[in-house]
Amino acid sequence: MPESRDRLDSILTMLRARGCRITPQRIAILTIFLGSCDHPSVEQVYQQVKANFPTTSLATVYKTVHLLKDIGEILEIGTPEGRNRFDGINPHPHPHLICTRCKTIIDPELSLLSKLTAEVEASSGFRVTSHQLNFYGICPFCQKK
Amino acid sequence: MPESRDRLDSILTMLRARGCRITPQRIAILTIFLGSCDHPSVEQVYQQVKANFPTTSLATVYKTVHLLKDIGEILEIGTPEGRNRFDGINPHPHPHLICTRCKTIIDPELSLLSKLTAEVEASSGFRVTSHQLNFYGICPFCQKK
């Protein structure tokens, strides 16, 4: 995956510019986020990092995740079941489609969303800078059960 | 509010049919959910219940909230900041437009929203039961400052 390599490099550059240090743990955590299209929780990231880096602590994962969130490279997703999940592929706000039964999270393509934002701005006069849009429902697989 | 009275009655009937008992605490908690259009957290509900019912415990609020969630009368909503919130006006969740500067909250009318939900269902196969939509931005008044 060449583009995620580029993205890794650009994030590392950004971290260096910020005075942050590049540690093996941070590279490992970043690699996991950039390489997985699902939306892992902190605990899931921790388990994966430990596989290659057994001494890594959960606290470090939390700290790194917050760092990445602060610089805008990953997005935190609120879920109804306690542990939050993170999106490292597309850190810009976008809708999430959450199955309330099996907890799967999907990123749907919505052609109408930009029009919706435009409608909000036109009718209210707000300058919209961000949004959070979560749909909750039952996925096709769970509907059959 | 006559319609929320009807809804209260129908929920009480539903609880009785389930073998649940109607306690003052449950009525108080239900009344709070049916009467407020915002999305209160458990803690907020607890504080409100305590005002009229000082002996109520937080555990009871949690248990009642879960009961209501199980019978489908309120919806739990995940937020990125820890404490979950609940929607008691279930059938018609509405978007919020939040000014990040002055914290004003507006309920915009969005004609496109139902089309957006239809688009999600059509493209994903999900049966969408609810959603959460928050826009963040700067309101017209704050833009002038």
Add this chain to the structure above:
DNA sequence: ATACATGCAAAACATTTGCATAAGA
């Protein structure tokens, strides 16, 4: 009378924080 609900306190989780030590620059 007899379940079921309540309220307390303790437990179970998820997340954050403080601090001594390890390690990048």
Add this chain to the structure above:
DNA sequence: TCTTATGCAAATGTTTTGCATGTAT
């Protein structure tokens, strides 16, 4: 070397659970 990151453990905050007592039916 000099600062930042790590890892541990303790602290925080939220939600759940067990159990004796209270209470709706």
